[in-house]
Amino acid sequence: MESVVKQKVLALNGDEAVAYAVKQSDVDVVSAYPITPQTIIVERFSEYVANGEVDAEFICVESEHSALSACLAASAVGARTFTATASAGLALMHEILYVTSGCRAPVVMAVANRALSAPINIHCDHSDSMVERDCGWIQIYVENSQEAYDSIIQAFRIAENQKIMLPVMVCLDGFTLSHTLENVHVLPDGTVKNFVGTRQFPLVTTHEGKNVPLRLDVENPMTIGPLDLPDYYFEHKRQQEEAMRNAPEIIKQIHEEYARISGRRYGDGLLDSYRLEDAEIAVICLGSTAGTVKTVVDDLRNEGVKAGLLRIRTFRPLPIEGIIKALEKVKAVAVMDRSMSFGGHGGAVFHEVRHALYDAATHPHVVNYVYGLGGRDTSPSQIREIFNDLQKILETGRVKAPVQFVGLRE
């Protein structure tokens, strides 16, 4: 068994932590277009290339659409590829997000979460990545810059796993994480290089019965991205879903393998809970808000309130069984959504958690709080209000308003 490796501590913001992890991951091609609050990632990576600190090529493209298109095609040739974006940039990539997962290209992308226009706003919410939850990418939401660093390294392994072969999106809260300095423990270069390894290719059988690597290889010509009509398309889409179903166990294994080297764990890699074992009331959230929730949970625990937190780290694939199990003993749950599904009666995380719980033996009360749109700050006192609401639900057994807004001017 490997032991925890001695690590340097660097003062890095979230974007820098991402760029540093990419540099260490033996990446071949990075193609990106700058957009706030992702910009620092491409700036730092450009510096690494300019200073010869990384053996990779950086393609500074003219749009996010081309950024992902270039990564996808480079990945098809056999390169390990990375891109990063946010907000409108991710929306512009929308078409190619589906093409990337459909071509089974293991591209890794960082998303510095930012609100969508209009009105234009550069600050954090999850509208950009939530709207892409059905595009066939694995989505990991991180709590801090340390986790951003760790998750990028894990993401290459996850994406390139032969049983997965799907692109991975690592989402970090814009500004809150992307621009805030933290102490980040970084592994030695060689350790990361060993961990990610060199890219392997699944073998596919040709019409001549030959097993050849799935890539654009001049010795084994292959057609990638053909016209797929009603007689085959559906089966290909089902294969993507099968890959998603394979993913949770492999994500957990890779997370555990990394934890043994780094000494850092985020729950089981899918769900990260905090003081949830005996909790009666709990908050569910994604990303950096979990940090604020933890301090409130501690305060409430000191007051004798059985409060807890469940942070969903891997939102795609959604760990349904884990969510059911984690909430087994909880009586009232508040789901926090940092995006809107207009006209959908609550946010996406709320919908999906409620959907997951339908199969549970007993259902806690589940309510929804939409918060922090366009970067609005969410304070510990507001989180406390949410827990207070949950306690009232416990006392009365009644839900007054299933969907509410947090910190909103009425």
Next chain:
Amino acid sequence: MFSEWKFTIRDIAEKPDLFMSGHRACAGCGPAVVMRLVLKAVRGPTIVTSATGCMEVVSTIYPYTAWATPWIHTAFENVAANASGIETAIKVLKRKGRIKQERIDVIAFGGDGGTYDIGIQALSGAVERGHDFLYVLYDNEAYMNTGIQRSGGTPHGAATTTSPAGTVIPGKPQYKKPIANIMVAHNMPYVATASPYYWKDLITKARRGIEVNGPAFLHVIAPCPRGWRYDTSKSMEISRLAVETCVFPLWEAVNGEYQLSAPSKVIALRPERKKPVREYLKAQGRFRHLFTPKFEKVIDEIQRITDERWQRLLKKCGMA
């Protein structure tokens, strides 16, 4: 700058096809001839990427393919971005010893929709960045894949389903965008025009585009019997008339220096050989409405603009 690659029709016939028969293109398809000829020009291992369009659709209906070389399609507007990624990946994987071949060439194919219109941003960006690849525009002058809708490459007066020959408006009111000149304005090393009738000229230019260091752009006129409304046996004849009427002159710009290619140079030297555009137009049903008293003046306008563009080209070639 270019190797002296000499070839005969026999060499070309014997060279294995990389764009193979069995694809589902229409009878008389001009673009299919263009694909086949361009791939006869390869000098070694080559990766091809295609924009969404007729040629992508007819050549790759799963589980079949007409491509005997690695080929990828991802979307409509991004083929030049794909080429950027492919070329860059080859460069870095070669450096890291993960690709053994000394050289792999990259060819991108786009139709007029994928080039003049929705794909021009990605194309302009890729050329500005200087990626080493050949971009081939097969120009059938409308969105044929979706059923003949006008594009920036559709000529003035042509009827399409979105620029119909109405009782008031006689086909497309606008003029064909001078795409090859726009590419020359990028200060790229090699730009040329070609016609499949002049197959040797086309293959030579495709080879030069492959050989040149940096981006190359080859604009090929590619008649479409369905969209242009002519008999399927006439594609080569029309490819020839386009050149003989100077509607589509053949030229090269090497490092920005324009020079006429032989079939057009002959006309420049002996202007009496220049045929009236009327001959080209009357061969095609898409211009049929112009041969009516009401709209006949459009033919004069097409002649005027053709002459004007020809004169401008002669000036650039130092032959005015």
